[in-house]
Amino acid sequence: xxxxxxxxxxxxxxxxxxxSGQNPIIKGVFTADPAPxxxxxxxxxxxxxxxxxxxxxxxxxxxxxxxxxxDMVNWESHGxxxxxxxxxxxxxAANAAHCIERNGKFYWYISIIxxxxxxxxxxxxxxxxxSDSPTGPYKDAIGKALITNDMTTDMKHAWDDLDPAVFxxxxxxxxxxxxxxSCKWVKLKENMVELDGPIYTFKxxxxxxxxxxxxxxxVYYLVYAANFPETIEYCTAKSIEGPWTYRGLIQDRSYNSxxxxxxxxxxxxxxxxxxxxxxxxxxGDYRRSVCxxxxxxxxxxxxxxxxxTKEGVKAVNEK
Ligand code: FUB
Numbered sequence: 599x600x601x602x603x604x605x606x607x608x609x610x611x612x613x614x615x616x617x618s619g620q621n622p623i624i625k626g627v628f629t630a631d632p633a634p635x636x637x638x639x640x641x642x643x644x645x646x647x648x649x650x651x652x653x654x655x656x657x658x659x660x661x662x663x664x665x666x667x668x669d670m671v672n673w674e675s676h677g678x679x680x681x682x683x684x685x686x687x688x689x690x691a692a693n694a695a696h697c698i699e700r701n702g703k704f705y706w707y708i709s710i711i712x713x714x715x716x717x718x719x720x721x722x723x724x725x726x727x728x729s730d731s732p733t734g735p736y737k738d739a740i741g742k743a744l745i746t747n748d749m750t751t752d753m754k755h756a757w758d759d760l761d762p763a764v765f766x767x768x769x770x771x772x773x774x775x776x777x778x779x780s781c782k783w784v785k786l787k788e789n790m791v792e793l794d795g796p797i798y799t800f801k802x803x804x805x806x807x808x809x810x811x812x813x814x815x816x817v818y819y820l821v822y823a824a825n826f827p828e829t830i831e832y833c834t835a836k837s838i839e840g841p842w843t844y845r846g847l848i849q850d851r852s853y854n855s856x857x858x859x860x861x862x863x864x865x866x867x868x869x870x871x872x873x874x875x876x877x878x879x880x881x882g883d884y885r886r887s888v889c890x891x892x893x894x895x896x897x898x899x900x901x902x903x904x905x906x907t908k909e910g911v912k913a914v915n916e917k
Contacts, residue, residue, distance in 0.1 A: 620910030622877055622887030623673055629663060630886040631694035631761075631808070632861040632872035635732065641865055642666050642732045643872070643888070644697045644706065647678065650884035657884050659692040662708065664733050670870065670890065671913040679734040680706060685725050687742055689713040693722060694761040694808060694859060697732070698790075700772070704729045705790045706736055707762035707774065712743055721747030722760040724776060726791055739791045745776065752799045753779040761859075764790075765811040767838055778807040781822065802833050803844040808859045811838070817899055819862075821848070827856040830873065832901060849904040853877050855886050862893060866914045869893040871904050
């Protein structure tokens with residue numbers, strides 16, 4: 599009898615010790631570059647899909663996946679909703695992307711290596727797909743790239759035009775931000791698929807890539823991957839056109855991944871911070887995993903440092 603009680607207690611201790619936490623939130627496949635979207639009481643999470651082998655030395659990213667959740671804990675997979683093959687002008691490498699809703703249509707901006715540039719120059723370009731539903735079906739909205747490598751010349755490397763992030767201001771003006779090495783931005787026309795003016799380039803402190811832009815209490819926030827290996831840092835501004843003031847670091851390096859990538863939303867009264875690390879078994883630089891944490895602001899609007907946890911976030915109730 600004593601033995602049975604002992605085994606029972608040891609069992610309880612082991613079970614509570616090894617209950618797996620919520621992070622990473624997607625466990626069946628490797629995912630990266632999270633871009634969350636809140637729409638009609640749900641979070642839609644658009645992610646890149648890492649399929650590289652364990653010993654790979656570069657990315658293998660054939661498509662983008664979509665997940666949705668009503669409570670931030672249970673995630674439904676909608677599968678690959680867009681692939682490299684959906685862009686006739688594209689070559690390979692489904693890099694970071696961002697989907698945004700406007701007037702009931704969903705515009706999914708993606709970065710990918712352009713077919714025309716795969717020979718000597720290479721060259722990441724930005725395209726846009728459109729759908730009537732957040733989970734597709736999506737089709738290439740314009741049949742060509744929206745941004746090509748030759749449209750920005752301040753950076754000499756071929757992958758400086760990646761990681762699109764779109765923001766629509768209160769007056770309806772849409773902006774596309776993107777970049778590696780320098781941050782670029784341009785106005786978009788109301789149709790969301792044409793540029794509406796010149797491209798501007800600037801260098802936020804420590805900027806590497808992965809901009810994420812939003813507005814809170816009249817202040818514009820530009821959050822981005824900084825340095826390499828990457829941390830996440832941010833700037834704020836009174837105007838979306840800048841000047842941007844550097845505000846510091848919000849996320850340390852993520853576990854077992856040289857890159858990380860921010861995505862921030864407000865949902866049911868809380869603020870959530872998505873990023874990626876390499877924490878799944880056999881994970882690493884090219885086998886990454888999307889995680890989520892709570893994000894908190896100080897009374898002056900500055901962002902508190904993100905605590906990377908295994909537990910992630912709790913289920914959020916209806917508000
Ligand atoms: O996923 C490929 C690249 O890694 C992204 O474009 C960058 O932001 C980095 O996460």
